[in-house]
Amino acid sequence: MFERYLRNVYEKTPLIHCITNYVTVNDVANVLLACGGSPIMADDKEDAVEITTICNGLVINIGTLNKSTIPAMFSTGKKANELSHPVVLDPVGVGASKLRTDTAFKLLEEVKFSVIRGNISEIKTISKGTGTTKGVDADASDAVTEEHLDETIAWAKQLSKKTGAVIAITGAIDIVTDANKAFVLRNGHPMMSKVSGTGCMLAAIIAAYCAANPDNHLEAAAAAVGVFGLAGELAYDRLVKNDGGNSSYRTYLIDAVSQVDAETLKGGIRIESR
Numbered sequence: 001m002f003e004r005y006l007r008n009v010y011e012k013t014p015l016i017h018c019i020t021n022y023v024t025v026n027d028v029a030n031v032l033l034a035c036g037g038s039p040i041m042a043d044d045k046e047d048a049v050e051i052t053t054i055c056n057g058l059v060i061n062i063g064t065l066n067k068s069t070i071p072a073m074f075s076t077g078k079k080a081n082e083l084s085h086p087v088v089l090d091p092v093g094v095g096a097s098k099l100r101t102d103t104a105f106k107l108l109e110e111v112k113f114s115v116i117r118g119n120i121s122e123i124k125t126i127s128k129g130t131g132t133t134k135g136v137d138a139d140a141s142d143a144v145t146e147e148h149l150d151e152t153i154a155w156a157k158q159l160s161k162k163t164g165a166v167i168a169i170t171g172a173i174d175i176v177t178d179a180n181k182a183f184v185l186r187n188g189h190p191m192m193s194k195v196s197g198t199g200c201m202l203a204a205i206i207a208a209y210c211a212a213n214p215d216n217h218l219e220a221a222a223a224a225v226g227v228f229g230l231a232g233e234l235a236y237d238r239l240v241k242n243d244g245g246n247s248s249y250r251t252y253l254i255d256a257v258s259q260v261d262a263e264t265l266k267g268g269i270r271i272e273s274r
Helices: 003-012 025-033 047-051 068-081 098-112 122-126 149-163 189-192 199-213 217-242 248-260 264-267
Strands: 015-019 036-040 057-061 087-090 117-118 164-167 172-177 182-185 272-274
Touching: 003 199, 003 217, 003 264, 015 025, 015 047, 015 068, 015 199, 025 199, 036 164, 036 182, 047 068, 057 068, 057 199, 057 272, 068 087, 068 098, 087 098, 087 164, 087 199, 098 122, 117 122, 117 199, 117 217, 122 149, 122 164, 149 164, 149 172, 164 217, 172 217, 182 217, 189 217, 189 248, 199 217, 199 248, 217 248
Parallel strands: 015 036, 015 057, 057 087, 087 117, 117 164
Antiparallel strands: 164 172, 172 182, 182 272
């Protein structure tokens, strides 16, 4: 279903500007290379806007905010909007502190986002204005379950209508939706939660897929989520064979992203539309 979206990334090699957090910046760069894109990182306000002008897409990740990066997020977001580049917001840990929450909501007011990607607790906070988090992890009480799936999709569609962005909720069950149509994806592995930065990596992949597929950000984002989830499964298979741990899994995950091709995606993605 999404094979052409994957091929377009490899054919176009979109350059993605990432204002991301210093915990995961290297993994974000490497996973972009693995998925067929190209990374560049610039978060100083004197540098970031100019860098955005030579790129094809932008990721704004609020995981490690500071007085220098916050102004750069606003200025680059607005410049990317002027250039009609896709902009992905990763509201890491929103709700955990006043600075994160205030910054996220001000960004939503001043920048038009193509996709907002987060765990269920982060997206609930964006939707409702307040929420619970476990640091940068989702609160267990928020987990998306089959029982509450339709309800979650319904309010996520409303959030998409309100923000104009595709909403990507990632976890045990992934939801990617706009105001009218939702995709439910059931790929991935619990081991992905034992590696820091998997959400940051995915946000960058989503940006690459949206930049390479500007005609349909909903399906591009869903394809990116499917590729990454499938890579998580392939990485775990390799981990078991090699009796490895979570550090090895991180490496295998990036390897697997680079190895997912159209045939693997066609046979391995588990997706339905709602």
